[in-house]
Structures are given as C-alpha cells and as structure tokens.
Amino acid sequence: MPKPWATLGIDLHLEPAGPGLRRGLTDALREAVRTGRLAPGTRLPSSRSLAADLGIARNTVADAYADLVAEGWLTARQGSGTRVADRAVPPRPTRRATRQREPGRLPYDLTPGTPDLSSFPRAEWLRAARRALDAAPNDALGYGDPRGRTELRTALADYLARVRGVRTDPGQIVVCSGFAHGLKLLGELLRARGRRTLAVEPYGLDAHWDLLARTGLRTVPLPADRLGPRTEDLGDLKDSADSAGPDGAADVPAVLLNPSHQFPLGGALPPDRRAAAVGWARRTGGLVLEDDYDGEFRYDRQHVGALQGLDPDHVVYLGTASKSLAPGLRLGWMVLPPSLVTEVARLGGRSTGVLEQLALAEFLTSGAYDRHVRAARLRYRRRRDALVAALADRAPEIRVGGIAAGLHAVLRLPPGTEEPVVRAAAWQGLMLHGLSRYRHPSAAVKPVDALVVGYGTPPDHAWAGTLDALCRALP
C-alpha cells in the first residue's frame, strides 16, 4: 500500500520534535487547505498512517486533525474519515504585510491644524509617563471611571481654571480622544434627545460637519459679518426636531463656536456676541459648544478667558492636547454642565489609554506642561512675526488677518487668485490650503480669496525655507 501522505505530495517542513510539532503540523495542514493544495473533499490519511509516515506520535496527528475540524477546515464523519471541508469561496493567498509609507507630503508644508511635531518633548513625556506609572495603583489599569482618570480630571480642573478661566470641578470633566471625538459624543447626545439641527459658524472644518451629519444632525451656518458669527441671530434658527410641533419651529438645540480664536478666519468673538450666545442658551435651554482648540497661544496680550466661565450650565468647553502637545496623543477633554456628565460618559467614555492620561496629569502637575507651552508660544510667536515681516517686505499688499494667536494666519488675496496660488505653491513643493475649502456649503457669506497658513506645522529647520517658498508662490 502506498503511503497516503506521500501521495498527497505535501512538504510539511516540520520540526522533528518538541512542543512546536503539533502546532507546526496544524499550521502546515491549514496552509495546505487554505492555498488549495489540498482540495475540498480530499480524504486525508488516517492519523495512524500519517503518524507512521512522519515518524511522530499518533496523538499529535489526531490532535492536529481535531484542531482543524474545530476550526472548520476539515470535517470528520463516522465511516468516511477526515476530509477537507467544502468551501464555497476560493481561498485567498495570505498577503505579506507591506510596509506602507506615510501618505506622501511635499517638502514644505503649511497645512494648518498641526503643531510642530519635531518639538514634542519626548524625553520629558517619557519621564512623566514613568513617574505616573510608578505611582499608579493597580486599579488604574482596569476599566475605571468612564469619565477618565481622577488624577487627570483633577489636574485639568486646576489648569483650566488657572489658565482659561473655566469654572469646573473634576466631576464635570470627561476625557475623550480629542475634539472630534467629544463633538461626536455631543452630537449623539443631541440626536438621542430627538434634535436634528446644530448651528455652526460659516467657516470651519468639513470633517466636523461630516461627523455631525453621520450622527444625524444637520449643520446650519449662522449669518456672519466682518466681526464674526452673528450670535445675536441664534434665535432665528430653527430645529427640524423630531419632537417639534407641526410647524417645526423649535429653537436649534446648540451652537458650535470658536469664541477665542475662530478657525480658520482668526478673529475673536466680540464681548457683546459672547454675551449674546450665552443669553440665547439661557433663554432657550440651548447649549454652546465651545471649541477652545488653541487657547494656550496668544501673543499680543493675555488670552480672553473661556466663554464657559460665563455660564457653566449652558456651555460645554472642549479642549485638546492636539495643538499644545501633539495630535497623536489622542487626548481631549470636555467640561460639561453637571446634568450631562453621566449621559456623555455613557455614550463614549473610556476612549483614551490610562497611561497617556496619567502621563498628562503628571505633565500638568509637575509644571512640565507650562514650560513646554511657554517655549512653544515663543516659537510660534517668532514664526508669526517672521511671516508678517516677510510679507511686509516681499508682498506688501497682502495683509495678515485675525488676532495674533494660534498656529495659523489668514492671508487675503486678490480676487480670483486663491486657486492658482495654491496650485503654484504645490508645484514649488509647498503644501497650502485655500480658505474656500473651509466654507460651509450653505454659508450665506460672500466667498473671499485667501490662504490659511499653518505656520505651526513645519519643523524649525524647515521654517525659513518654507516661508521663502510661500513668498515666492504669492501673486
């Protein structure tokens, strides 16, 4: 009688003995089935004869067969032996893992929204992480409070009160994976209450409008003028709420604002419009969602405090480490009216790793965060000054709009030149965004030609070259 296994012509590449033998046999057989070398319906040799053939223990073969039967690769039926299972779909070859390159970037990059990643304080962060993990109780590594670690919420409550005038205590803070995640949870909250509409500023990020749309909320832009969004008109916007009467005339339930530094236009909301937003929220039971994405960075004066300080019961404050440290940390925070904390935490707490949370808490309480922000503020301020000076020198008719703050500036261009400038810049190896991509599709404001220059993005060594490339691309 021929050896049945030899007949099948499979080379198993088995280790001769030891604990890896069974696994090796199982893997080899699975691979042979998967790649089609053993066709569906093929009858396998008995465990006794394969064991003899391979010179191994019969149990090893029987166990391997049993594993593969359990996984569904083989079938075993009384009287018909062990066969390769029938499979409707042809097996796909296992592809080798390909090392994918990061999406290609041009050599010069002024895309807004990212800080200088080369200045991330790696050594200090690792030190903080080590200290924090050394001090953490075992309990910290569990599922824990859906709002986030108490150490971080306590440190944030102190920091936000001190630096941004936020009125809170640790119990009202929910840690999240950055601003977008927090916004998504708030959108879900509004939808769960049957609301369908959210007011936004006429310029902003389409990624935010899209994620709100995916939660089921329509975004309607506020009217705006050169001072910013007209919050005094909030009362005119209506929700097409599920719960609204037949005339659908309920007030919009919430508005998303950048009161301290509008993105991308760069203005600060005037005091009377801050008051109007809070007054509207009080009057209608509405919510102001305050996106304070770069509240650490103001260069000409002390930054205006958070709107939340005016009315902690009607403003949700959203902050992030994405601009002050790095987006890769995925660390953001919401300061919520007490009545919303439990519901928001239930919708999506426990998103961010405890070790990052503990490291940030240590970073904040040790003063390392303040030191880092001071150094970063100086760096970005110098860049902004250099940008203003270079433009005054080389393109004097172009003005830098907005307040001296944050990581980006808006350069107004002659009508009709935005798109050609962006395209020309790309040909020179400079990645640039025009203002038009930030305009809400339903915005009533007149489009203007401008660039949104993220001067925070380049590493220090590339800054001079990037600025030069920008000046060369301007009309």
Added chain:
Amino acid sequence: MPKPWATLGIDLHLEPAGPGLRRGLTDALREAVRTGRLAPGTRLPSSRSLAADLGIARNTVADAYADLVAEGWLTARQGSGTRVADRAVPPRPTRRATRQREPGRLPYDLTPGTPDLSSFPRAEWLRAARRALDAAPNDALGYGDPRGRTELRTALADYLARVRGVRTDPGQIVVCSGFAHGLKLLGELLRARGRRTLAVEPYGLDAHWDLLARTGLRTVPLPADRLGPRTEDLGDLKDSADSAGPDGAADVPAVLLNPSHQFPLGGALPPDRRAAAVGWARRTGGLVLEDDYDGEFRYDRQHVGALQGLDPDHVVYLGTASKSLAPGLRLGWMVLPPSLVTEVARLGGRSTGVLEQLALAEFLTSGAYDRHVRAARLRYRRRRDALVAALADRAPEIRVGGIAAGLHAVLRLPPGTEEPVVRAAAWQGLMLHGLSRYRHPSAAVKPVDALVVGYGTPPDHAWAGTLDALCRALP
C-alpha cells in the same frame, strides 16, 4: 456647634495626606458601617463639615461617600443627606480589611472581565514605550492614518495569523479603543445602512446590548441549547430594516458571537455551528462579528483558531489587549472585510493614542507579548486548577462548566440559590456575579442558577483567600 464627626465617635486612623487618603477614608467608613459602629439610618456629616473636621479636601470626602453609595453601604437622597443604608441581613463578624484593597471594591473580588492587574508588566511596557518612541518619526505624532499606526497593524497581522489563524493584512486592520468601541462603530455602520436588528447570543454583556441600542439597533437573541447558540437558526431571524419591504422580512444583517469561548457560559461553538454561521453569512450577505476577547488563554489544548479564518469576507474579527494585558491601555483591533475598512475608519478611527499603539507594536515584535502571555496563561491555568480542586474537595456537587480557557468559570448552583449566594458572599467581603445578570431580557432559554467566577481578577497574593471566601459562600 459640636463637631458632628466627633459626635459619631469614630476613630478613622487616616494617613495624613497623599493618594491613600481617599482609600483610607473609604475603608474606614465601610468598616464602621460593616461592623455596626455606624448603625443603619445614621445621618453622616456633610462632606464639607467632615472635611473641615479632618482637615482634608472636601472632594476627598465627597468621593469616599460616592464610592460607598455606589457600593450600597450608604444612601444619598436629596434633602435628607447621606445616611447609612438599611440592611436586610445583619453584618457578619468582620475580618480585617486588607491594606491592598482597591477603592470601591470589596476585599475579595471575583468579578469577571478583568485580568490580574497586579501582573501588568510595567517595567517591560515602559521599556517598549521608550524604544518605540525613540524609533518613531515625528510624523507618527500627527493625526495619521485613521486605521491606526502601520507599525501596530503590521505586528498585529503577523501575530493574529500565527496565533489565531486570522487571515489578514495590515490594510484590513482598524485599531480601536477596545472591543466595545469597535462594536459601537460596527453598530453605526449597520445603522447607516438602514439596518435595525442584530442577532446576539442569549447570554452576554448588557453593556454591549445597551451600546447597540444607543446606536439604534435592536438585539435579538438566538435560540440556544446546551451546545451553545443555534447558528443554524440564523436564517429564521428577521430584520425590521428601514429598507425592508412592507412585510419587514429582510434577514438580520449581522450576528455577534464568541465562537472560541462563550462569555459567560464558557463553551466553544461546535464545528458544525461555526460552519453554519459562516454559511448563513455567505448566503445572506450577512456579517459575523467575532468577539475573540480571550483567545490567548486555553489550558487543555491548543485553542481553536478564529472563525474569521474560514471566511475573511464575511467575518469581522475583534480582539483586545484588555484581557491579555490590561483594560486601561484601551487597545483593541478589528480585522475587517476589505469593503468595510474605509467606512469603519471614517466612523471612528484615531481613537487610541499613538504612543500606546507603538508600544504594543514593539511589545509584539520583540517577543515580550508572547512571554507575558505565556506567564499569564500559566498563572490562570493554576488558578483554574485550584478552583476545580477546591470545589471537588469542599463543594463536590458543584461542577465547573465550560472549557478550560479564559479568565472565568461558571459554577452551576442548586435552583433558587444564586441570589442568596451572591448576597452572602458580599457580606463576607467577596464580590461575585450571578449568571442571571448576563441573560438577555428576550432570551428564550430557561434561566439557571449559577455563578460567573472571574478567577483572573484577584492579585496573586489575594487568590488563596479569595478562593477560600468563595468556598465558604457556596451553599
């Protein structure tokens, strides 16, 4: 006015400061209630006055009160302050509370779902984090690929193929913040396609059913018998889909299964039911969501490979570091059919910090993960063996159900005894879960009395005492 606390005459033996303060206060108060020094109905001083009395922060007291309310030792009602809870069962004579106790927990804890947090490899993890951050390009700290870091997805593709028989490449993996987060995204995906129903097993976690309900999906339990859920009946379940015809007779779009180790019942899905699930998915275009939460831990044989290996186009594999390392990392992963990757990543990628992702990639590729899992497997196997032996000795009529795997076991109890046993255990300082809390409200299966014993939860030093407390609590 007399100091109210002094009136109560309790000596708290508190550490004067530091992170142990809240825990110390919580323990001392619990002990006072347990031993009857604080009688049921006694009104406690306000957190403000007790804080002043003890010279500590008010929040510390408020937190301790909240912990004890959550544990049921105290009650808090608007207008009547915080009082010692009424208790139906008189307290047993007290053992001394252990010093290592975690806040808000009883001294002995067999709650399932958490590994032994004291065995988290802190030093190795920090080493991996340092090496990973040293090697990472600046770019890694940016917003990055919504699927997660390529280093981690590459390491996972290799690891999952090797250990769990998963067929994938790095492009099909989306990193998420744990299983629940992945499930939420998949629920959103189904809802975005107008689907309304998801099939589940009759026993599982209410937290999962609740989060699916919040995405707008109704969960319908499969019929089941002693072999597990009857996946051959999947075709009988219907979706009340938005897009269905007037008879609403579309197939359910997806089923959530634990094929390798059912939680909590502990069985493995038999081969023919694995095949039936995949066959149903192919026939109807449905999806199997495979929850492989503890695939690293099988003690009696090599673990059955992932169901995903049978059909990568119809099975979403979900894995997590929450059982193999620690829930606090907030690291999970989905292996998706190629057609779903972009949509799922858009719904909620970028949830987990890059540094944790890079550290896990380094942990996997350096072999530290395998070493840790081997040590953990041995630890949990010994505990399971000790549990089985102790029961054979001290409660021989109680059987341990399910396969020898994972971090939990099911102990069948005489009818009508589950709730009294759980309550008696709590009074002895042992936190235990009965099986009934894991039963889906619409499950057609007959309820049985049983305990779900999370033998992975205690730290090593507490294991012997915990096992002893369990045996004493049994009928």
